[in-house]
Amino acid sequence: MNAAPADQIRLLDVQSLDVRLQQLAHKRKSLPEHAEIESLTKDLTQLRDLLVAAQTEESDCGREQTKAEQDVDQVRQRATRDQQRLDSGAASPRDLENLQRELVSLAKRQGDLEEIVLEVMERRESVQERVTELTERVSAVQAKTDDATARRDAAQGALDAEAASVTKERELVAGSVPADLLKLYEKLREQQGGIGAARLYQRKCEGCHIELNITELNDVRAAARDAVVRCENCRRILVRTSESGL
Template sequence: MNAEPADQIRLLDVQALDVRLSQLAHKRKSLPEHAELDSLTKDLAQLRDLLIAAQTEESDTAREQTKAEQDVDQVRQRAVRDQQRLDSGAVSSPRDLENLQRELVSLAKRQGDLEDVVLEVMERRESAAERVTELTERVSSVQAKTDDATSRRDAATAELDAEAASVTKEREVVSGSVPADLIALYEKIRAKQAGVGAAKLYQRRCMGCQIELDMAEINEIKAAARDKVVRHENCGRILVRTADSGI
């Protein structure tokens, strides 16, 4: 393939722009906010699970407390009724009186036991409520950090995207001035060679693979016409000759 030396040199400009686009894409993908957000997202999910569990426990103990208080109230009401019967004198049979008094003692013990249950449930409910408060605050704190990291990531991404758009537009202009067949060859090689399809020949060294050419290849390039598109035997990239190529 042949191409004017100026067109070959413009190919280096296209390559430089492609390298910049690759750098921008890598930088966008490697923004520290991505890892930060991954960590925060995991923490937030875990905290929300813990919060749901704590809220469930608080709700369960609230129902348990209500049930226990209702049990106490039922026993208390029965004790009040029995005491009223005893005080009214309506029960005259010694045996019935003895049974009623025994029941009052039993109810008093039962009420005491149930009140202990209420206190124990209240303590667990209070502990669960404190846990809910603590976790709610932690969720809010991590959410705030997540929002901040998201904002920083979006700002950095927007800046990189804007630069990439500008570089892409510049590449379109520069590549449009290079013959289509030369660009096609460049693109084919670039796809196979880690994004580098053309390299400068500098001081007898290929700047694509950083290997110095041997004398046989140097002599072959020296003998080639200036408009001939030459390629490095080692890496296959297009070698662009310039004033400082050393040949």
């Protein structure tokens, strides 16, 4: 394949722009905010799970407290009715004696139930404090996540804008390179990890960074100026310039 020396040098410009696009893509993918957001999201998920568990426990405690208070109220009402019957004296001595015994039993039952109410209230208060703490922690981590997301989006936006500018420049430069030469370059670039053309600088291929031996140098020297030569080591297009050391 033949191509004017100027076209081959423009191919180096295309390669330089392609490298810049690769760098921008890598930088976009490697933004530190990605790892930060991933870590914060993991923390946020765990905290939300803990918060839901605490809220569920608080709700259960609320129902338990309501039930215990209803039990106390029922015992208290029964004791009030018994006391009224006892005070009225409208019963046989035996019934009055039974009422007295039942009042003692109800008083003990009421005391036990009130202890249960207090225990449940203390447990519920502790859980409510936990809910408050977890709610605050969730809000704090969410704020950090929002901040990291905003920073990531801003950084990505800047990189995308630069990539768009480089892509446009690349289209203009590539448009001035002969189609067959550009096609070969694209094929080699895909095969060779993104580098399809390299400068021959001081007798060394800048693609594989291997210095050409004397035989290879003589072959390059003997090639016509418009010949498209390839590196014998990496097979990339080898572009000659005034600094090639030939």
